[in-house]
Amino acid sequence: MDRRRLFLGHVKSLLPTNPLAPKGPHRRHPKMLPDGARERLLETVNAARDRLVVTWLADGGLRIGELCGLHLVDLHLRENAACGECRAPHLNVCHRPGNPNRAEAKTKHRWQIERGTVTGGLIKRVSPAMVHTYFEYVTTEYLGGAGYGMLLVQLYGADTGRPWVPVGARRMLGRAGKRAGLGPVKPHAFRHSFTSAVLDAADGNLLIARDAGGWASAAMVDEVYDLEAEWTEGAIQRITTENTTLKQRVRQLTTDNRTLDERLKAARSNLRFQDRRMADLEAQITNPSQGVQ
The missing domain is CATH 1.10.443.10 (Intergrase catalytic core)
Incomplete structure (x- = not known):
């Protein structure tokens, strides 16, 4: 699992490194x-x-x-x-x-x-x-x-x-x-073959390919080897459904967060009122001659 790729950790505790990673051999790089x-x-x-x-x-x-x-x-x-x-x-x-x-x-x-x-x-x-x-x-x-x-x-x-x-x-x-x-x-052809072999062995894990080849980022590996071109229709449908579910969950969490924020503001207002009331009572106890205001 790649914890740096976790999205909305308060919603899901585990997420595959690349849920769209195609299984089996990847498309050959032209070079x-x-x-x-x-x-x-x-x-x-x-x-x-x-x-x-x-x-x-x-x-x-x-x-x-x-x-x-x-x-x-x-x-x-x-x-x-x-x-x-x-x-x-x-x-x-x-x-x-x-x-x-x-x-x-x-x-x-x-x-x-x-x-x-x-x-x-x-x-x-x-x-x-x-x-x-x-x-x-x-x-x-x-x-x-x-x-x-x-x-x-x-x-x-x-x-x-x-x-x-x-x-x-x-x-x-x-x-x-x-x-x-x-x-x-050309020497760089060896590097393309090496990275493609790593992607095959790692089931498309971009982070493993990045570290093994010394690439600047996983996004660059994805761009150079165009893994999206190999996504199957079923994989795309699956991730689209998951994305829709996550969006719905985000909207629900946003609404819940707004409600909790309003309740928190109300609680803080009540607390300030209680603090002022306590201060008034302490003043009356200290100086009873003032009477109740």
Whole structure:
């Protein structure tokens, strides 16, 4: 239950998070990855770094700027990490506008480093596949980041070891998509697929999708994925009936409230009269010579 969505709590004590949420698979977003794209891409790419990119975009729902902007200290890939913010393996996505590769997270949650441990930022859980590709990458290809401490680095050419720029990751995915017969693959397509999968698993719960994907609001998720388009006629009729009942109840409560308010005003007037009468009686007792007025 989502208590932030409770409407007229004095009328109903419980309300489903989204009573109109359609059951079963949701409508595909037009910019989602084709079916089986992840597997075909993993078979096509050659470097462990590139397999990490595909896996982390698919399983983490990361934006490409968030992924390329990760530092090694942002990774808490074991249970009960020192940050104490999440028991499961996770990432702390931090907004760093000064990254040398100009990659930065879109979200700007507050974060800090305490005794070498990052806390705060946007916390995103990681899958076992993400952990596996990370260790494959750092044990076979990672070149130390040339002292920058960033996760993704250039593997070839004059800039070997320097932080990998987002445009490099985009181009890698585009080339891999063409070789796999998928056409140009864009990083954000992974995010659409991820969010749609979360909505399917959560029965359309917008808050879960918002938190899992790091969206600004549940309303934005609803707008982007157009869940209203999937509402059935029965669901619409049900919510219309519930809405009519609630409106009637609101009108009744408004009338009751007005009646109670009038009674309260009358009671306060009577109380003021009684207070004045008591004051007069006290004055007569104190000075009997005045007599009854």
